[in-house]
Amino acid sequence: xxxxxxxxxxxxxxxxxxxxxxxxxxxxxxxxxxxxxxxxxxxxxxxxxxxxxxxxxxxxxxxxxxxxxxxxxxxxxxxxxxxxxxxxxxxxxxxxxxxxxxxxxxxxxxxxxxxxxxxxxxxxxxxxxxxxxxxxxxxxxxxxxxxxxxxxxxxxxxxxxxxxxxxxxxxxxxxxxxxxxxxxxxxxxxxxxxxxxxxxxxxxxxxxxxxxxxxxxxxxxxxxxxxxxxxxxxxxxxxxxxxxxxxxxxxxxxxxxxxxxxxxxxxxxxxxxxxxxxxxxxxxxxxxxxxxxxxxxxxxxxxxxxxxxxxxxxxxxxxxxxxxxxxxxxxxxxxxxxxxxxxxxxxxxxxxxxxxxxxxxxxxxxxxxxxxxxxxxxxxxxxxxxxxxxxxxxxxxxxxxxxxxxxxxxxxxxxxxxxxxxxxxxxxxxxxxxxxxxxxxxxxxxxxxxxxxxxxxxxxxxxxxxxxxxxxxxxxxxxxxxx
Ligand SMILES: Cc1cc2nc3c(=O)[nH]c(=O)nc-3n(C[C@H](O)[C@H](O)[C@H](O)COP(=O)(O)OP(=O)(O)OC[C@H]3O[C@@H](n4cnc5c(N)ncnc54)[C@H](O)[C@@H]3O)c2cc1C
Numbered sequence: 282x283x284x285x286x287x288x289x290x291x292x293x294x295x296x297x298x299x300x301x302x303x304x305x306x307x308x309x310x311x312x313x314x315x316x317x318x319x320x321x322x323x324x325x326x327x328x329x330x331x332x333x334x335x336x337x338x339x340x341x342x343x344x345x346x347x348x349x350x351x352x353x354x355x356x357x358x359x360x361x362x363x364x365x366x367x368x369x370x371x372x373x374x375x376x377x378x379x380x381x382x383x384x385x386x387x388x389x390x391x392x393x394x395x396x397x398x399x400x401x402x403x404x405x406x407x408x409x410x411x412x413x414x415x416x417x418x419x420x421x422x423x424x425x426x427x428x429x430x431x432x433x434x435x436x437x438x439x440x441x442x443x444x445x446x447x448x449x450x451x452x453x454x455x456x457x458x459x460x461x462x463x464x465x466x467x468x469x470x471x472x473x474x475x476x477x478x479x480x481x482x483x484x485x486x487x488x489x490x491x492x493x494x495x496x497x498x499x500x501x502x503x504x505x506x507x508x509x510x511x512x513x514x515x516x517x518x519x520x521x522x523x524x525x526x527x528x529x530x531x532x533x534x535x536x537x538x539x540x541x542x543x544x545x546x547x548x549x550x551x552x553x554x555x556x557x558x559x560x561x562x563x564x565x566x567x568x569x570x571x572x573x574x575x576x577x578x579x580x581x582x583x584x585x586x587x588x589x590x591x592x593x594x595x596x597x598x599x600x601x602x603x604x605x606x607x608x609x610x611x612x613x614x615x616x617x618x619x620x621x622x623x624x625x626x627x628x629x630x631x632x633x634x635x636x637x638x639x640x641x642x643x644x645x646x647x648x649x650x651x652x653x654x655x656x657x658x659x660x661x662x663x664x665x666x667x668x669x670x671x672x673x674x675x676x677x678x679x680x681x682x683x684x685x686x687x688x689x690x691x692x693x694x695x696x697x698x699x700x701x702x703x704x705x706x707x708x709x710x711x712x713x714x715x716x717x718x719x720x721x722x723x724x725x726x727x728x729x730x731x732x733x734x735x736x737x738x739x740x741x742x743x744x745x746x747x748x749x750x751x752x753x754x755x756x757x758x759x760x761x762x763x764x
Contacts, residue, residue, distance in 0.1 A: 293317050295754055296546050296556035298534045298571070301329025302740060303731050304562030305520035305528075306358065306747030312527055314755040319554065320524055321546065323533035327521045330702060331740065333512025336693045338648035339598035341655065342512050343697055345740050346637055347371060351503030352741035353496050354748065355516065360497030362519040364509065368498035371506035371642040377609030380449055384626030385684055386612050389446075393482055401624060402442055409439035414482040418475050427708040433464035437481045444619035452634045453613045455738070456590040456659060457705050467706035469737075506610075508643055513740065537571040544575075544727065558727040558754045562747065564589060565704055565734045577725055583717055587710070587734055589701035591660035592634070595675035598693035601650030604685070611637040611655075612682060631682040633658055633675070651692070654679060660700060668696045704734035729754065 295311050297304045300322035308320035326332070330344030348355050350370065359365050379386040382401050390399040397407045418437065421428065428436075430451065434443040443459070451459040455467070465472040474484030498507065509515035521528055536547040543555045561568045569584035613635040620630055637655045640647035647653040656675045663671050672694035680688045714735055721728050729750045736746035 291317070292543060293319055293554060293556035295558045295560060295751075296321060296534075296544070296554055297560045297562055297731075298537075298546070299323075299329065299562035299567070299732070300327030300521070300528055300530070301562060301733075301743070302331050302517060302520075303733060303743040303747040304329075304560065305517060305524065306744045307560050307562060307731055307751040308524050308527060308747075309358075309520050310748050310751030311755055312524060314751070316755055318527055319556075320528045321532040321534050321548070321554075322528065322530045323549075325530050327524075327528055327530065328514055328517030330699060331513050331517050333514030334695065335511070336596075336598065336695060338651065339596075339653050339693055340512055340646045341596040341598075341639070341653065341695055342514070343594075344699065344702070345513050346639060346655070347506035347508050347642065348513070348740050349503060350499070350501045350505040350507050352507065352739075353493065354741045354745040355507075356496035356498045358744055358748075359516065362516070362523065364515060364519055365497035367509045367515060368507050369510060369643060370499045370501045371508070371610075373505070374608050375506055375610045375642050376504075379607060379609060379612035380445075381612060381614040381630050381682065382445075382620070382624040384628035386607065386682060388609075389613070393485070396442070401445060403623065406439050406441040410442055413437050414480050417479045418481070420476055427463045427465050427712075429460050429708055430462045430464045430467060431460040433475075434459075434481075441619075441623055444622065445615050445624065448619045449613040449615040449635070452616060453657070455703050455705060456592040456634060456657070457703065458616070461588075461705060461707055463706055463708035463710050466708065466710035466712075469711070506642065510643070510645055534571065537575045539575065558729065560729045560731045560747075560750050560754070562731040564701065564732050566701060568730060568732055575725065575728070577721070580717055580721060580724075583713060584730075584734075587713075588705040588707065589734075590703050590705060591698070591700040592702060593658040593660065593662050593671075594695075594697040594699070595656045595658065595671055596693075596695040596697075597654045597656065597672065597676055597679065597691040598647060599652040599654070599689055600692040601648055603689045603692075604652045604654075604683075606638045606641060606652050606654070607683070609638065609641060611635060611641075614682075631678050632662060633678055633682065636679060636682065668694070671696045703738060704732070706734075706738075710734075727754075 294316040295318045297308045297320040300320045304320050305327055308318050311318040332343045334341050378389040380389045390396045397411045434447050447459045451457050478484040533549040534546050535549050538545045540555055544559045546554045565584040565587040569581045573581035614630050634657045640653040663674050676691055677688045731746055731750050733743050736742050
């Protein structure tokens with residue numbers, strides 16, 4: 282006999298599958314609107330990749346470390362949760378970022394003047410960057426396929442600057458390849474600026490003010506980075522507390538089937554629930570397998586085709602006085618082909634995609650004088666190595682990047698694997714999702730897709746998506762047309 286739970290006997294308005302930030306935000310919003318909702322989470326806790334862990338005097342993030350201060354959804358949610366006063370801005374010096382180039386770390390040029398004076402670009406490449414504003418951008422016609430980010434930027438600023446800077450950035454954010462991401466699908470705001478201003482530098486030169494009322498939290502420029510003293514996990518923790526018994530942990534949804542006008546969700550332990558509407562706030566693969574059960578094979582195939590990249594994290598905590606970090610946010614390593622073109626050296630590049638220096642960003646991330654570092658490696662790195670060996674390999678790789686002779690021994694370490702955690706918004710992705718939504722609205726009313734492959738991977742976008750879906754479903758519950 283499967284275990285029964287009387288709380289599950291009554292049909293729900295909405296079942297949310299997955300309690301990452303997207304699912305928690307959707308559940309919270311629905312709960313606030315009086316819907317009978319359950320958020321179902323496979324693991325023993327919610328938060329998904331957005332959880333924080335304190336080890337001794339160090340604080341590490343399992344996934345996201347920061348959001349920009351322009352992240353209005355997060356700030357407003359923090360305000361509603363009573364967390365506005367807990368939001369902290371990163372040290373302004375976090376603006377400084379480093380790039381591996383020519384066998385060592387160099388300061389990344391982040392302004393147009395710095396770009397045209399940097400030693401990292403050839404003269405021809407600098408000329409191409411400097412004259413970008415003189416070449417008006419023509420958006421591709423409607424019947425032209427969406428360009429990749431590499432194609433779009435390559436046309437504007439040349440392949441050299443694109444591969445070096447955009448290549449490194451995409452490795453850092455998506456663990457991905459800038460040649461495989463759709464310019465419009467993955468970077469809609471950049472695309473919008475190009476459309477509006479007819480050029481990249483013209484678009485970047487116009488700082489768009491935030492027209493809305495002041496957002497809760499510190500009054501800092503939109504580009505400053507934010508978090509909470511105990512990490513972004515504070516947000517997930519507050520949402521879980523608000524949801525209370527409406528969040529069911531250790532509740533993996535294994536099957537989704539139709540039950541008349543409702544949906545039936547079968548959990549791994551055999552329990553079942555019925556709900557009028559369902560939000561799938563999980564990745565494309567998990568969503569695909571549920572849609573296949575639900576008799577939606579075409580939609581399932583479309584989701585299964587979405588590529589996701591994984592990342593391996595090694596958090597390292599160095600005792601006071603053992604490692605001096607350069608100032609700033611951290612460093613990125615450009616793709617090998619970019620370094621082969623320019624910036625190659627007899628010194629091989631680090632194996633990491635990049636590393637963050639959390640103790641440079643926020644107080645309390647390491648004991649006074651100590652250093653907290655998070656190294657990001659590609660999926661499959663150090664295969665077969667145990668946790669201790671991975672920490673040693675990562676420390677050696679970091680020492681190599683920082684050009685430190687003696688490999689420092691970390692005082693604490695924490696290794697994490699996130700397989701297939703970051704969906705890759707390839708060319709045509711946004712259109713695929715839009716078509717899928719149209720098809721589901723027709724063939725499977727009440728079923729909504731809410732994973733980070735739908736409305737952007739960034740925390741603020743995932744929260745926005747969760748809220749939007751909740752408002753849509755709550756509106757429908759009262760007979761209000763969806764928007
Ligand atoms: C390493 C890393 C670093 C990042 N850094 C940043 C950053 O600095 N800033 C930023 O803005 N964004 C960052 N991101 C992106 C952002 O954190 C994520 O896109 C976002 O948190 C994903 O939230 P989610 O709710 O969609 O998914 P997830 O957090 O993946 O949550 C999905 C949840 O669903 C559960 N689940 C899966 N299948 C089932 C099932 N069948 N039944 C029930 N539950 C299920 C999982 O256990 C999980 O808890 C980062 C991402 C990663 C991986």
